[in-house]
Amino acid sequence: MSKWQKVVVFIGSAREKRMGERVATFVVNKLKERKLDVVVVDPIKFELPILQKPVHFYRPDDKPSAPNNLVEMNKHIVNADAIVVISCEYNHCIPPGLANLMDHFGPKSFDRKPSGIVTYSPSMVGGARAGVQLRSLLGELGCISVSNMFTIPQAHLALGENGEPSDTEGGKHMNSAVGKLIGQLEWWANAAKAQRAVQDHY
Numbered sequence: 001m002s003k004w005q006k007v008v009v010f011i012g013s014a015r016e017k018r019m020g021e022r023v024a025t026f027v028v029n030k031l032k033e034r035k036l037d038v039v040v041v042d043p044i045k046f047e048l049p050i051l052q053k054p055v056h057f058y059r060p061d062d063k064p065s066a067p068n069n070l071v072e073m074n075k076h077i078v079n080a081d082a083i084v085v086i087s088c089e090y091n092h093c094i095p096p097g098l099a100n101l102m103d104h105f106g107p108k109s110f111d112r113k114p115s116g117i118v119t120y121s122p123s124m125v126g127g128a129r130a131g132v133q134l135r136s137l138l139g140e141l142g143c144i145s146v147s148n149m150f151t152i153p154q155a156h157l158a159l160g161e162n163g164e165p166s167d168t169e170g171g172k173h174m175n176s177a178v179g180k181l182i183g184q185l186e187w188w189a190n191a192a193k194a195q196r197a198v199q200d201h202y
Contacts, residue, residue: 002197004081004189006037012087012098012130014043019155023120024086025163027150030178031084034186039076043097046073048104056106074109082189083115083143089130094137102137111142112196114188116181118150120158126151146184150177 009028013020024040031038046069055074058066077083087098115138119127131149138145152158158166158174165171 002193004036004186004193006039006076006080007031007082007084008039008041008077008080009084009086010041010098010102011043012085012095012101014095014097015088018088019120019122019159020086020088022159022161022163023118023152023155026159026165026174027084027086027118027178029163030175030182034182039080041073041101043101046101048101051100051103054104054106056108070104074105077105077109080113081193082113082185083110083138084118084185085115085134085138086118086120087127087130087134089119089121089125089127092129094130094133099137102141107141110138112202113143113192114185115143115145116148116150116185117145118152118178118181120152120155122154122156124153126153126155146181146188148181148184150181 009024009031011020011024024042028038028040048070055066055070085098085102088095090096117131117134117138119131119134121127128149128151131151135145152174160166165174
Protein backbone atom coordinates (compact mmCIF):
# COMPACT_ATOMS: atom_id res chain seq x y z
CA MET A 1 0.00 0.00 0.00
CA SER A 2 1.37 3.43 -0.95
CA LYS A 3 1.89 5.88 1.88
CA TRP A 4 1.21 9.57 2.09
CA GLN A 5 3.59 11.67 0.04
CA LYS A 6 2.29 15.17 -0.57
CA VAL A 7 1.31 17.86 1.93
CA VAL A 8 0.06 21.37 1.15
CA VAL A 9 0.86 23.94 3.85
CA PHE A 10 -1.08 27.20 4.06
CA ILE A 11 0.48 30.19 5.83
CA GLY A 12 -2.18 32.43 7.33
CA SER A 13 -0.44 35.74 7.86
CA ALA A 14 0.67 38.41 5.41
CA ARG A 15 1.56 41.00 8.03
CA GLU A 16 4.82 42.88 8.06
CA LYS A 17 7.41 41.21 10.32
CA ARG A 18 5.15 38.19 10.71
CA MET A 19 6.05 35.26 12.96
CA GLY A 20 4.34 32.89 10.54
CA GLU A 21 7.44 32.52 8.42
CA ARG A 22 9.42 31.18 11.38
CA VAL A 23 6.64 28.78 12.31
CA ALA A 24 6.26 27.60 8.72
CA THR A 25 10.01 26.96 8.42
CA PHE A 26 9.95 24.85 11.59
CA VAL A 27 6.89 22.82 10.55
CA VAL A 28 7.96 22.35 6.92
CA ASN A 29 11.39 21.13 8.03
CA LYS A 30 9.74 18.56 10.28
CA LEU A 31 7.53 17.36 7.43
CA LYS A 32 10.50 17.10 5.08
CA GLU A 33 12.35 15.01 7.66
CA ARG A 34 9.73 12.37 6.84
CA LYS A 35 10.65 12.56 3.13
CA LEU A 36 7.38 14.27 2.22
CA ASP A 37 6.78 16.49 -0.78
CA VAL A 38 5.70 19.83 0.72
CA VAL A 39 4.05 22.67 -1.20
CA VAL A 40 3.76 25.97 0.69
CA VAL A 41 0.97 28.43 -0.12
CA ASP A 42 2.16 31.82 1.08
CA PRO A 43 -0.33 34.72 0.74
CA ILE A 44 2.53 37.19 0.29
CA LYS A 45 3.97 35.28 -2.68
CA PHE A 46 0.59 34.26 -4.07
CA GLU A 47 -0.75 37.83 -4.13
CA LEU A 48 -4.45 37.04 -4.49
CA PRO A 49 -7.01 39.86 -4.61
CA ILE A 50 -10.06 39.95 -2.36
CA LEU A 51 -12.18 37.02 -3.52
CA GLN A 52 -14.42 37.77 -6.48
CA LYS A 53 -14.41 34.48 -8.39
CA PRO A 54 -12.95 31.24 -7.01
CA VAL A 55 -11.25 28.80 -9.35
CA HIS A 56 -14.14 26.31 -9.33
CA PHE A 57 -16.56 28.95 -10.64
CA TYR A 58 -14.74 29.18 -13.98
CA ARG A 59 -16.04 27.20 -16.96
CA PRO A 60 -13.93 25.87 -19.87
CA ASP A 61 -15.28 28.46 -22.31
CA ASP A 62 -14.92 31.45 -19.95
CA LYS A 63 -12.96 34.42 -21.24
CA PRO A 64 -10.77 35.33 -19.53
CA SER A 65 -10.05 31.83 -18.30
CA ALA A 66 -9.10 30.95 -14.73
CA PRO A 67 -5.78 32.51 -13.63
CA ASN A 68 -2.96 30.03 -14.17
CA ASN A 69 -1.60 30.37 -10.63
CA LEU A 70 -5.00 29.36 -9.23
CA VAL A 71 -5.28 26.41 -11.59
CA GLU A 72 -1.79 25.12 -10.75
CA MET A 73 -2.25 25.53 -7.00
CA ASN A 74 -5.62 23.82 -7.19
CA LYS A 75 -3.89 20.79 -8.75
CA HIS A 76 -1.52 20.64 -5.78
CA ILE A 77 -4.44 20.73 -3.33
CA VAL A 78 -6.38 18.06 -5.23
CA ASN A 79 -3.31 15.77 -5.32
CA ALA A 80 -2.36 16.33 -1.67
CA ASP A 81 -2.65 13.57 0.91
CA ALA A 82 -2.98 16.06 3.76
CA ILE A 83 -3.37 19.76 4.47
CA VAL A 84 -1.60 21.78 7.18
CA VAL A 85 -2.81 25.27 8.10
CA ILE A 86 -0.48 27.61 10.01
CA SER A 87 -2.41 30.50 11.49
CA CYS A 88 -1.98 33.48 13.75
CA GLU A 89 -4.93 35.08 15.50
CA TYR A 90 -6.30 38.52 14.58
CA ASN A 91 -8.86 39.91 17.03
CA HIS A 92 -9.32 36.37 18.38
CA CYS A 93 -10.32 35.21 14.87
CA ILE A 94 -8.96 33.53 11.75
CA PRO A 95 -6.90 36.07 9.76
CA PRO A 96 -8.97 37.44 6.86
CA GLY A 97 -6.09 36.82 4.46
CA LEU A 98 -6.16 33.10 5.27
CA ALA A 99 -9.91 32.78 4.75
CA ASN A 100 -9.61 34.74 1.50
CA LEU A 101 -6.78 32.50 0.32
CA MET A 102 -8.52 29.21 1.07
CA ASP A 103 -11.88 30.39 -0.27
CA HIS A 104 -10.36 30.67 -3.75
CA PHE A 105 -10.52 26.86 -3.88
CA GLY A 106 -13.63 24.69 -3.61
CA PRO A 107 -14.52 21.93 -1.14
CA LYS A 108 -14.02 19.27 -3.83
CA SER A 109 -10.33 20.15 -3.94
CA PHE A 110 -9.87 19.57 -0.20
CA ASP A 111 -12.28 16.68 0.17
CA ARG A 112 -11.52 13.29 1.78
CA LYS A 113 -8.11 14.11 3.22
CA PRO A 114 -7.14 15.05 6.79
CA SER A 115 -5.77 18.36 7.97
CA GLY A 116 -3.55 19.57 10.79
CA ILE A 117 -3.80 22.91 12.59
CA VAL A 118 -0.80 24.91 13.80
CA THR A 119 -1.44 28.21 15.59
CA TYR A 120 0.77 30.77 17.27
CA SER A 121 0.65 34.16 18.95
CA PRO A 122 2.79 36.46 21.12
CA SER A 123 0.45 35.71 24.03
CA MET A 124 0.20 32.61 26.22
CA VAL A 125 -2.93 31.50 24.34
CA GLY A 126 -0.90 30.51 21.29
CA GLY A 127 -3.63 31.36 18.77
CA ALA A 128 -5.88 28.56 20.02
CA ARG A 129 -9.08 30.58 19.50
CA ALA A 130 -8.35 30.85 15.78
CA GLY A 131 -7.59 27.12 15.82
CA VAL A 132 -11.04 26.32 17.15
CA GLN A 133 -12.58 28.36 14.33
CA LEU A 134 -10.34 26.62 11.80
CA ARG A 135 -11.79 23.27 12.84
CA SER A 136 -15.18 24.44 11.56
CA LEU A 137 -13.77 25.84 8.31
CA LEU A 138 -11.71 22.74 7.55
CA GLY A 139 -14.64 20.47 8.36
CA GLU A 140 -16.83 22.36 5.90
CA LEU A 141 -14.13 21.99 3.25
CA GLY A 142 -14.16 18.22 3.78
CA CYS A 143 -10.63 17.95 5.20
CA ILE A 144 -11.51 17.36 8.84
CA SER A 145 -8.72 18.27 11.26
CA VAL A 146 -7.02 15.71 13.48
CA SER A 147 -7.56 16.13 17.21
CA ASN A 148 -4.01 17.19 18.05
CA MET A 149 -3.52 20.91 17.51
CA PHE A 150 -0.01 22.36 17.72
CA THR A 151 -0.18 25.73 19.48
CA ILE A 152 2.87 27.95 20.03
CA PRO A 153 2.52 30.56 22.78
CA GLN A 154 4.98 33.46 22.79
CA ALA A 155 6.14 32.48 19.32
CA HIS A 156 8.56 35.41 19.18
CA LEU A 157 10.47 33.82 22.07
CA ALA A 158 9.96 30.17 21.12
CA LEU A 159 11.50 30.36 17.63
CA GLY A 160 14.47 32.21 16.19
CA GLU A 161 14.45 33.89 12.80
CA ASN A 162 15.82 30.70 11.25
CA GLY A 163 12.78 28.75 12.41
CA GLU A 164 14.71 26.79 15.03
CA PRO A 165 13.66 26.60 18.71
CA SER A 166 15.38 29.29 20.76
CA ASP A 167 16.58 26.98 23.53
CA THR A 168 17.10 23.30 24.23
CA GLU A 169 14.27 22.91 26.74
CA GLY A 170 11.83 24.73 24.47
CA GLY A 171 13.05 22.65 21.56
CA LYS A 172 12.13 19.42 23.33
CA HIS A 173 8.58 20.65 23.81
CA MET A 174 8.30 21.97 20.26
CA ASN A 175 9.65 18.77 18.69
CA SER A 176 7.38 16.62 20.84
CA ALA A 177 4.27 18.68 20.09
CA VAL A 178 4.80 18.89 16.35
CA GLY A 179 5.71 15.20 16.30
CA LYS A 180 2.36 14.28 17.84
CA LEU A 181 0.51 16.35 15.27
CA ILE A 182 2.43 14.93 12.30
CA GLY A 183 2.16 11.38 13.63
CA GLN A 184 -1.59 11.62 13.91
CA LEU A 185 -1.84 13.33 10.54
CA GLU A 186 0.22 10.53 8.99
CA TRP A 187 -2.11 7.85 10.37
CA TRP A 188 -5.22 9.51 8.98
CA ALA A 189 -3.57 10.48 5.69
CA ASN A 190 -2.57 6.87 5.04
CA ALA A 191 -6.05 5.64 5.97
CA ALA A 192 -7.75 8.21 3.71
CA LYS A 193 -5.38 7.51 0.82
CA ALA A 194 -6.10 3.79 1.02
CA GLN A 195 -9.84 4.42 1.07
CA ARG A 196 -9.71 6.87 -1.85
CA ALA A 197 -7.97 4.16 -3.86
CA VAL A 198 -10.98 1.85 -3.55
CA GLN A 199 -13.80 4.41 -3.34
CA ASP A 200 -13.50 7.68 -5.26
CA HIS A 201 -16.62 9.31 -3.77
CA TYR A 202 -18.93 9.03 -0.78
